[in-house]
Amino acid sequence: MRRDARPGSRPQGQLVKHITPAALVTLANELAETHDVFAPREAGDRLVLDRMASAGSGRPPWNAYRLPDPLKSIWFHPGRILARWPPRENPPPSRPCALFGAKACDLKAVACLDRVLRDHEFKDPAWCSARERTLIVAGDCTDCAPTCFCTTVGDLPYPTSLFDLCLSPTSDGYLVEAGSAMGERLLSDHTDLFVDAPPEAVARRDRARAEIVARVRALNERFPVRDPFAQSVSKHDRTRIWAELAATCVECHACNMVCPTCHCFLVHDLPAPDGAARLRLWDSCFSASHARMAGGLTPRLQLTERFRNHYHHKFVAFPRNWGITACSGCGRCIEACMGRIDKRECLHKLETRWIPSEIDRELD
Amino acid sequence: MHNDFVPVPAILEHVVVETPTIKTFVLRPAEPLSFRAGQFVQLYVPGVGEAPFTPSSSPSEAERLEVTVLAAGRVTAALHALHAGAEIGIRGPFGRGYPLRKLEGREVVVVGGGVGLAPLRSLLHTLFECPGLAHRVSIKYGARSPEELCFRRQHAEWAARRGVDFVPTIDRPASGWSGRVGLVTTLLDGMDVDAKEACAVCCGPEVMLKFVARKLIDVGFAPERVYLSMNRNMTCGMGICGRCNVGSLYLCKDGPDLSYAEVQHVPYALG
Numbered sequence: 001m002r003r004d005a006r007p008g009s010r011p012q013g014q015l016v017k018h019i020t021p022a023a024l025v026t027l028a029n030e031l032a033e034t035h036d037v038f039a040p041r042e043a044g045d046r047l048v049l050d051r052m053a054s055a056g057s058g059r060p061p062w063n064a065y066r067l068p069d070p071l072k073s074i075w076f077h078p079g080r081i082l083a084r085w086p087p088r089e090n091p092p093p094s095r096p097c098a099l100f101g102a103k104a105c106d107l108k109a110v111a112c113l114d115r116v117l118r119d120h121e122f123k124d125p126a127w128c129s130a131r132e133r134t135l136i137v138a139g140d141c142t143d144c145a146p147t148c149f150c151t152t153v154g155d156l157p158y159p160t161s162l163f164d165l166c167l168s169p170t171s172d173g174y175l176v177e178a179g180s181a182m183g184e185r186l187l188s189d190h191t192d193l194f195v196d197a198p199p200e201a202v203a204r205r206d207r208a209r210a211e212i213v214a215r216v217r218a219l220n221e222r223f224p225v226r227d228p229f230a231q232s233v234s235k236h237d238r239t240r241i242w243a244e245l246a247a248t249c250v251e252c253h254a255c256n257m258v259c260p261t262c263h264c265f266l267v268h269d270l271p272a273p274d275g276a277a278r279l280r281l282w283d284s285c286f287s288a289s290h291a292r293m294a295g296g297l298t299p300r301l302q303l304t305e306r307f308r309n310h311y312h313h314k315f316v317a318f319p320r321n322w323g324i325t326a327c328s329g330c331g332r333c334i335e336a337c338m339g340r341i342d343k344r345e346c347l348h349k350l351e352t353r354w355i356p357s358e359i360d361r362e363l364d
Numbered sequence: 365m366h367n368d369f370v371p372v373p374a375i376l377e378h379v380v381v382e383t384p385t386i387k388t389f390v391l392r393p394a395e396p397l398s399f400r401a402g403q404f405v406q407l408y409v410p411g412v413g414e415a416p417f418t419p420s421s422s423p424s425e426a427e428r429l430e431v432t433v434l435a436a437g438r439v440t441a442a443l444h445a446l447h448a449g450a451e452i453g454i455r456g457p458f459g460r461g462y463p464l465r466k467l468e469g470r471e472v473v474v475v476g477g478g479v480g481l482a483p484l485r486s487l488l489h490t491l492f493e494c495p496g497l498a499h500r501v502s503i504k505y506g507a508r509s510p511e512e513l514c515f516r517r518q519h520a521e522w523a524a525r526r527g528v529d530f531v532p533t534i535d536r537p538a539s540g541w542s543g544r545v546g547l548v549t550t551l552l553d554g555m556d557v558d559a560k561e562a563c564a565v566c567c568g569p570e571v572m573l574k575f576v577a578r579k580l581i582d583v584g585f586a587p588e589r590v591y592l593s594m595n596r597n598m599t600c601g602m603g604i605c606g607r608c609n610v611g612s613l614y615l616c617k618d619g620p621d622l623s624y625a626e627v628q629h630v631p632y633a634l635g
Binding site for chain 1: 365366367368369370371372373408409410411412413414415434436437438439440453569570596597599600602603604605606607608609611612631632
């Protein structure tokens with residue numbers, strides 16, 4: 001595998017369990033008694049990620065591929081009060097959380113955000129607390145959206161890490177694998193819901209996984225990418241290709257909002273009845289005001305510079321700073337784009353297009 | 365868990381009017397705030413907003429710090445409206461601070477533009493307090509007009525120091541002004557320094573930084589010894605809010621002072 005691939009490795013001898021759809025419903029409903037449960041919910045003809053009603057649900061918490069909502073909408077919630085004035089503690093969260101519906105691309109994004117918000121000298125209190133108290137029930141992809149391209153960024157359409165439990169559909173339910181001590185405890189605490197999986201089930205699951213990998217690859221054959229992204233993006237530091245790629249961008253910021261790894265934010269300070277509050281709101285690097293300073297000087301004044309900065313951040317700066325590409329290949333940005341800008345096509349063009357005469361000499 | 369977004373209360377003890385547009389705020393934080401010259405803090409006006417500033421006072425004083433602010437936007441206007449006794453918030457310090465070790469034993473040319481002299485003042489305090497640190501200090505300071513020269517109350521004292529020379533300039537001729545006239549870059553020609561070995565530390569509007577850096581390179585300074593204070597819009601101060609990047613570097617944690625060698629090949633780095 002290329003780049004960020006982390007091929008799955010299951011500890012030898014670990015037991016794989018099986019759960020029926022009805023028992024999975026029971027598990028979710030039982031968890032809802034003690035946890036805030038987030039799970040796929042039917043909304044018209046599609047599924048969305050939502051808080052499960054306390055009365056529970058009759059529907060197995062399952063989705064065939066990633067949901068429209070990125071996990072940051074739960075853990076990096078826009079509008080969360082970061083701090084209060086006069087200074088005082090934020091009230092502690094009351095209940096632990098359980099999350100159904102996470103796919104491998106969601107977990108890749110969690111790995112990205114963990115690096116920024118948890119794994120260095122700065123710890124984002126809200127993110128760290130959410131990560132600690134959330135049980136993650138992830139699942140293999142059994143289908144893909146037309147925009148999925150996880151294999152292009154070197155990832156896989158099934159989870160290999162960062163889950164507590166991972167579900168892989170079978171003909172009569174789901175194989176269940178624990179990925180953490182919390183997941184193992186859940187299995188041992190609910191022996192009535194899980195049975196040992198038949199020995200051939202793992203081989204069947206691995207065949208199904210190979211099939212979905214092949215499907216995502218076939219889907220993206222139109223946009224072959226061979227060179228490292230950092231190289232393809234950097235070589236266009238000063239070319240005019242960005243004007244072409246950004247030609248239909250209307251600066252709506254939708255790609256940033258749905259991106260599971262985008263985490264730019266601003267702090268909105270406002271008066272509150274008992275003093276003042278500091279609110280975190282999502283921000284967009286496509287906005288001209290993103291870097292604007294008091295007095296009006298605006299770095300990256302041109303849309304083309306902001307467009308380039310977006311790609312540079314995801315494919316050059318983030319890997320350099322954090323050792324991981326800040327794109328999970330989930331394709332939400334492609335789905336959301338009103339200008340029909342396709343990240344796969346852009347990456348493909350960045351790699352293949354190189355016309356020296358494109359160099360913008362005025363910039364030097 | 366410690367929450368880095370919660371400001372520490374600070375009492376505004378005193379306000380010094382430096383120029384018609386610049387004020388210095390003397391603050392006493394509820395807990396001492398130790399910083400290195402060049403590191404910045406976030407000043408919080410409750411319910412209004414927060415903005416980053418590099419203190420202009422000596423880093424040896426952690427209980428009382430001075431922050432010199434040009435009224436330029438929403439938060440700075442709110443700060444300018446405050447009077448002694450007001451309570452505000454402060455977070456920090458953030459950033460690396462000036463590369464003092466690299467200045468050691470060298471001639472240091474300090475180039476300031478307008479309120480850009482404020483962060484440099486904390487460097488000057490440090491250099492003056494540690495006489496062995498810099499071999500010689502040369503201060504080149506430009507402002508729009510005589511009224512806009514910041515810290516005028518201290519210029520004579522700086523100029524009189526041994527091993528220090530101080531040259532101010534204003535952009536356009538003004539009545540009553542007998543000093544130099546012209547942009548600060550005009551002070552950088554024919555300097556009596558060993559450019560190859562000297563260091564320069566510059567702070568001012570980005571367009572000034574761009575031309576000062578080019579001029580310093582032209583007169584023989586090494587790009588890795590030209591430091592630019594790039595104090596941009598920064599929300600968090602910790603490298604996570606995403607707005608202050610220059611290429612792959614975050615000014616808030618990798619800067620705000622970067623060497624010209626670090627930024628010269630970054631596209632569109634200087635405004």
